């Protein structure tokens with residue numbers, strides 16, 4: 157029978173250890189509320205003994221997020237009384253609180269970090285569990301650096317802390333040392349022994365990604381009996397990070413046939429959660445990151461687009477809507493083949509014959525080379541321009557004049573009056589605006605908003621370089637919202653101000669284009 161796997165999210169503790177990713181209390185609350193929507197089973201909200209600020213944040217999360225929910229709230233303590241008291245006093249407000257403590261078991265930790273004997277460390281752990289247990293029924297014990305520990309000493313420790321009252325045993329691969337097969341064997345043996353001692357004790361794993369194997373090790377542990385996985389959103393965390401929650405959850409769900417296990421995660425909240433964590437922590441998600449990267453569901457090669465249009469399962473194992481994204485994204489680029497371009501033109505109900513299409517396709521390749529990504533409104537403009545040049549417009553419904561085109565732009569960046577002047581055209585009409593703003597991009601977008609008659613709000617603005625050196629091509633991506641629908645638009649240029657303006661215009665035109673696209677019934 158399929159097993160439920162508990163998901164323990166440590167974005168607010170291990171994830172927050174990333175340099176520069178520190179959140180204030182309001183931001184932590186926002187992340188915690190989102191993790192609740194995501195339906196994680198346990199939130200590790202922080203390390204209360206580390207600072208008064210962290211203590212208050214954990215306490216507020218327990219009070220505001222954990223008090224009306226069955227979701228567990230925990231926080232980290234070292235195996236010392238003062239740390240355990242801090243955790244207790246912060247998490248006790250939650251409906252379902254837990255104390256999590258950590259103490260090393262590897263020779264390196266015991267001898268070099270603590271300069272104590274193994275027996276002394278074991279006794280410290282047992283006493284700490286007994287003390288925590290006197291405060292609250294749920295206690296998790298983490299055997300830090302477990303994967304580099306002597307197995308029989310690791311087991312001796314686990315047996316003793318279970319006897320002292322630990323309800324969850326967490327086996328961390330603290331330095332990302334483990335390899336899947338070996339780690340899986342270790343988890344299999346531990347699980348077998350633990351369940352013989354007390355079948356109610358949950359066995360958990362916490363894997364780091366130093367060798368890029370955190371997700372693989374976590375999944376191998378599940379395959380070998382682990383009941384619980386510790387993860388972070390987008391895989392953030394100490395050094396190379398932790399196992400990414402979205403990868404583990406989607407692997408278990410997509411390959412349920414193999415793992416025979418499931419989680420209670422609300423998968424439709426995965427992308428939302430990733431975006432919130434990335435923007436609040438200021439940590440960009442790698443574009444090709446599994447599940448949450450910008451390109452994770454974008455198909456651009458001609459061969460793939462052709463295959464997908466014939467049958468989606470040819471190149472798609474997860475439907476993007478499963479994780480909360482819009483439907484499949486076929487990005488038209490210079491690599492897109494005829495099939496994808498023909499299909500996009502057809503979806504816009506533009507009726508051209510095969511001979512005309514061949515000519516338009518040549519124009520398309522030229523445009524794609526210059527513009528990098530081609531949008532639906534570009535196709536309208538492309539086709540109509542071609543037909544106009546060939547005097548074939550007479551029987552053709554005209555749309556290209558409905559789209560905005562950037563004519564000219566001047567932006568002045570200075571500390572007192574950052575200002576922008578723009579000229580935009582739409583068919584035969586021409587518009588100008590000059591505005592000041594809080595910065596050059598604010599001035600530019602205020603000017604564009606003044607002349608572009610499309611109701612939209614910018615939700616996200618991102619700029620990155622796509623080539624190296626000082627002539628780097630800058631890529632701007634904006635996400636806008638219009639009448640409850642989200643649109644993503646991009647533009648690439650050596651002049652990042654121009655790319656910013658073109659991204660804005662691409663977004664506006666994507667909204668306009670919808671008027672001309674027949675709605676599906």
Ligand code: KIV
Pocket residue numbers: 170232258298300301326328329330331362364
């Ligand atoms: O990596 C680690 O060992 C940890 C423990 C606190 C679980 O983060």
Ligand code: ZN
Pocket residue numbers: 170328330362364393394
């Ligand atoms: Zn860790």
